Amino acid sequence: MAKRKQIGRRVEGWKAKNWFKVYSPEVFDKVYLGDTIANEPEKVYGRVMQTTLGEMTQDYSKQNVKMRFKVTEVAGDAAYTDFAGHEVTKDYLRAMIKRRASRIDSIVLATTSDGKKIRVTATCFTINRADASQQHAIRKEITNYILKKAKEQTYYQFVKDMVMGEISRDIFKSIKLIHPTRRVEVIKSKVIEAKTVVAQ
Incomplete structure (x- = not known):
């Protein structure tokens, strides 16, 4: 019985969280980078999203360039980032x-x-x-x-x-x-x- 209550609490905690859509900076055309989840917007700040330059630009000759972006602003269910760095594979x-x-x-x-x-x-x-x-x-x-x-x-x-x-x-x-x-x-x-x- 105790185990069932614990599982129930986990489900309720998961439902209480919100999904935030993360976007690249304007210089990279505010491309959609993916989603992140948190129970409050403040916890999204500072999170780092990683993608490739090829995926961002739809130029797959640039798949060898890994891009990192850090969340610096949250508005509603959208999170906006700043460039944090890059690295070639x-x-x-x-x-x-x-x-x-x-x-x-x-x-x-x-x-x-x-x-x-x-x-x-x-x-x-x-x-x-x-x-x-x-x-x-x-x-x-x-x-x-x-x-x-x-x-x-x-x-x-x-x-x-x-x-x-x-x-x-x-x-x-x-x-x-x-x-x-x-x-x-x-x-x-x-x-x-x-x-x-x-x-x-």
Whole structure:
């Protein structure tokens, strides 16, 4: 008998919860990302939804890009998000690595024109092996470009150009003058949120 009462309470608790439809930011056309459930709207804030860029854009050549969005606003049964970061799949990266070639990673902490901080990992895949001086020059070029681009653009302009490949294509044009290059990819990003200072 006690067991039945416990099951009944679970059912009642489930019915008390509400479903919220989650959408991407306006810069990504407020695409429907999925549903999340909670017994009150306040508990939806901060939840992270994950999808692929291919599913969002209906361009399945971009299925290798995983996107993360964090809920920042709730209105009625709709939840709206902000971009939290992205990452290229490990399978895609493994396919890009070739023998007798170099993979050169650059991690850059950039600040956009409106003061948002984002950590960006960009990778250069060369056609043949680059020596130490060439690798140093490539990292410097990538770092300088990303810092300059972020400073010139708003947060959402920068994020869109980054995930849609515009930044990678521009970096490639300058890197190939330093060393024969097969591809440049921004393989990962993470938004760095400002820490809240608690008054003493």
